[in-house]
Amino acid sequence: xxxxxxxxxxxxxxxxxxxxxxxxxxxxxxxxxxxxxxxxxxxxxxxxxxxxxxxxxxxxxxxxxxxxxxxxxxxxxxxxxxxxxxxxxxxxxxxxxxxxxxxxxxxxxxxxxxxxxxxxxxxxxxxxxxxxxxxxxxxxxxxxxxxxxxxxxxxxxxxxxxxxxxxxxxxxxxxxxxxxxxxxxxxxxxxxxxxxxxxxxxxxxxxxxxxxxxxxxxxxxxxxxxxxxxxxxxxxxxxxxxx
Amino acid sequence: xxxxxxxxxxxxxxxxxxxxxxxxxxxxxxxxxxxxxxxxxxxxxxxxxxxxxxxxxxxxxxxxxxxxxxxxxxxxxxxxxxxxxxxxxxxxxxxxxxxxxxxxxxxxxxxxxxxxxxxxxxxxxxxxxxxxxxxxxxxxxxxxxxxxxxxxxxxxxxxxxxxxxxxxxxxxxxxxxxxxxxxxxxxxxxxxxxxxxxxxxxxxxxxxxxxxxxxxxxxxxxxxxxxxxxxxxxxxxxxxxxxxxxx
Ligand SMILES: Nc1ncnc2c1ncn2[C@@H]1O[C@H](COP(=O)(O)OP(=O)(O)OP(=O)(O)O)[C@@H](O)[C@H]1O
Ligand SMILES: [Mg+2]
Numbered sequence: 001x002x003x004x005x006x007x008x009x010x011x012x013x014x015x016x017x018x019x020x021x022x023x024x025x026x027x028x029x030x031x032x033x034x035x036x037x038x039x040x041x042x043x044x045x046x047x048x049x050x051x052x053x054x055x056x057x058x059x060x061x062x063x064x065x066x067x068x069x070x071x072x073x074x075x076x077x078x079x080x081x082x083x084x085x086x087x088x089x090x091x092x093x094x095x096x097x098x099x100x101x102x103x104x105x106x107x108x109x110x111x112x113x114x115x116x117x118x119x120x121x122x123x124x125x126x127x128x129x130x131x132x133x134x135x136x137x138x139x140x141x142x143x144x145x146x147x148x149x150x151x152x153x154x155x156x157x158x159x160x161x162x163x164x165x166x167x168x169x170x171x172x173x174x175x176x177x178x179x180x181x182x183x184x185x186x187x188x189x190x191x192x193x194x195x196x197x198x199x200x201x202x203x204x205x206x207x208x209x210x211x212x213x214x215x216x217x218x219x220x221x222x223x224x225x226x227x228x229x230x231x232x233x234x235x236x237x238x239x240x241x242x243x
Numbered sequence: 244x245x246x247x248x249x250x251x252x253x254x255x256x257x258x259x260x261x262x263x264x265x266x267x268x269x270x271x272x273x274x275x276x277x278x279x280x281x282x283x284x285x286x287x288x289x290x291x292x293x294x295x296x297x298x299x300x301x302x303x304x305x306x307x308x309x310x311x312x313x314x315x316x317x318x319x320x321x322x323x324x325x326x327x328x329x330x331x332x333x334x335x336x337x338x339x340x341x342x343x344x345x346x347x348x349x350x351x352x353x354x355x356x357x358x359x360x361x362x363x364x365x366x367x368x369x370x371x372x373x374x375x376x377x378x379x380x381x382x383x384x385x386x387x388x389x390x391x392x393x394x395x396x397x398x399x400x401x402x403x404x405x406x407x408x409x410x411x412x413x414x415x416x417x418x419x420x421x422x423x424x425x426x427x428x429x430x431x432x433x434x435x436x437x438x439x440x441x442x443x444x445x446x447x448x449x450x451x452x453x454x455x456x457x458x459x460x461x462x463x464x465x466x467x468x469x470x471x472x473x474x475x476x477x478x479x480x481x482x483x484x485x486x487x488x489x490x
Contacts, residue, residue: 048394072400097405097409098400
């Protein structure tokens with residue numbers, strides 16, 4: 001369970017606050033929606049314990065988040081793969097830093113994401129969508145208790161994207177103790193993946209809702225899928241600034 | 244792809260053969276001892292003074308490697324300091340900016356007076372030539388490391404030392420090799436120059452000695468060896484660079 005209480009944050013080199021008084025408490029998968037520049041990536045870095053809030057607390061099961069103590073699987077917006085390491089070495093990077101060595105786990109995750117055949121390629125030699133799957137593999141092969149994903153599937157084609165979403169749903173369904181925050185630009189993705197859906201605007205949260213589709217095996221086929229997407233779209237378009 | 248790979252040695256070999264043929268032709272036309280024929284040069288290089296040249300080459304390369312290694316170490320340390328601390332950067336780099344443009348050969352008399360005639364002045368001059376280049380290009384490469392890479396390292400709970408070793412050091416290696424390629428020419432020419440003062444063993448001494456004895460064949464042999472050694476170092480940097488860039 002991830003909880004943020006009255007979190008505010010301003011980058012040291014600017015005067016405008018990026019996040020203002022954010023409070024929410026989620027477990028399972030939380031999808032974060034919001035227009036560009038509203039502070040989603042900043043929130044991810046705060047949740048990873050990489051940035052420290054100016055005010056307020058970020059807690060995972062009541063404890064401050066320290067990546068040295070817990071396993072955080074973070075996928076930054078542009079992937080952050082190292083060009084001089086192979087797919088396999090990139091995937092095992094977290095293990096290397098945490099002085100673990102579990103090659104079987106690496107192969108298993110790569111296999112599951114359909115990129116095991118590319119394990120000896122370098123990031124410069126594979127496609128954008130393949131790169132994104134490597135970043136997912138890198139985050140997952142740590143057995144994270146906190147999974148923070150910043151638009152992890154944005155470069156995938158519709159089919160691969162749905163497969164990746166189903167894969168993530170499966171992982172999170174069987175691991176109740178993984179708390180996942182997934183930032184996305186797509187309302188459909190939020191509707192498919194989120195147990196909770198959080199809508200942000202200008203550094204504030206304007207809506208948190210429990211996903212009515214939770215528990216369905218085929219969320220995309222349900223009638224209320226389209227209603228949910230529509231209502232989310234309306235919330236995002238809403239011109240007035242909600243506090 | 245395969246075809247290209249298989250024949251990649253072909254064009255450089257042809258170029259070298261062509262070069263030698265041209266030299267042979269010029270030697271034949273000029274017919275003066277100042278331009279001996281390359282076949283004679285290589286023949287006597289192999290048969291008469293291979294051991295002596297080998298020894299001189301080893302001595303020179305040793306000096307180059309020592310200077311370059313020290314410079315790389317110093318350059319990497321400065322660049323790391325700049326990446327991890329703004330204050331350090333603002334202290335170190337203005338000095339580097341001031342000292343870098345000084346032609347290092349101008350410091351030769353000072354260095355010789357300070358260090359005497361042994362190995363240290365030669366190594367120190369090579370260090371000076373490469374160090375500034377390394378400190379600048381390594382810093383720029385490390386600063387160009389995308390923020391997302393650091394974010395990933397931090398999310399795995401990495402220490403600064405791990406970040407330096409696994410992220411910033413490998414990220415700066417192509418830049419260091421580029422710096423090496425830029426400074427190697429100057430390093431060789433200054434080494435040559437310093438080796439002509441009170442030095443027994445070294446390519447500079449070898450070539451100057453041959454020249455003084457009007458033994459042009461031997462002198463050209465030395466020049467060829469120097470060229471091959473320098474060229475090999477360039478080729479070597481290319482090979483290492485390939486391990487760090489995969490596009
Ligand atoms: N390192 C930084 N220093 C100063 N300001 C920053 C920095 N990073 C981001 N910002 C500012 O913070 C605000 C929020 O940025 P953030 O990256 O969190 O947005 P985002 O919601 O992830 O947007 P997008 O959907 O485009 O990725 C932006 O206005 C941006 O200009
Ligand atoms: Mg973002």
